[in-house]
Amino acid sequence: MTDDAHMITISELFDAKARIEELEARMDGREIIAYIAREAARFGAAAEVGGMEMAGAIVSHLAKNPENIEPFLNGGILELPADLWMHGNLTWHGGGGTVVNAETVRRAKQVKRLGELGSQLNASKGTDDDG
Structure with a gap:
């Protein structure tokens, strides 16, 4: 369907x-x-x-x-x-002459966001306890 x-x-x-x-x-x-x-x-x-x-x-x-x-x-x-370079398909030179792949950067940002969300959830669980 x-x-x-x-x-x-x-x-x-x-x-x-x-x-x-x-x-x-x-x-x-x-x-x-x-x-x-x-x-x-x-x-x-x-x-x-x-x-x-x-x-x-x-x-x-x-x-x-x-x-x-x-x-x-x-x-x-x-x-x-x-941030159009983040949504492309070509590589670019990053700091120190490294070649950066947009897909790798997109994945790293997602992992970082998930880690931040996990930290926020853990922090809220610690503050919401009734004792």
């Missing part, structure tokens, strides 16, 4: 295909790359990070989350999550 709330209708599929075709007609590959470079340079300068690193983060995020391509092309980098 499927959950109807998560099913895509044929009409929604055709609408999405039409929007993608419209974007493709509006921008060719060179224009898309130039747009990514402009957005990366603009946002990188404002955030005081390198434009090349920012462009890599954008490409990494969009490769893993293609549903965000259209919003990005229509509205710019502010349509993407603030």
Whole structure:
């Protein structure tokens, strides 16, 4: 049995295909790359990070989350999550020259959150005792 709330209708599929075709007609590959470079340079300068690193983060995020391509092309980098590098599929250089994998960082954050929740639960059990 499927959950109807998560099913895509044929009409929604055709609408999405039409929007993608419209974007493709509006921008060719060179224009898309130039747009990514402009957005990366603009946002990188404002955030005081390198434009090349920012462009890599954008490409990494969009490769893993293609549903965000259209919003990005229509509205710019502010349509993407603030921590977009955490949601990508490419590695990056971390401190000390180590190569960092986004999936490893995501897992480490989840483990840390679970540990914090466990600590909170243990602390609340200790304070809620009736004696």
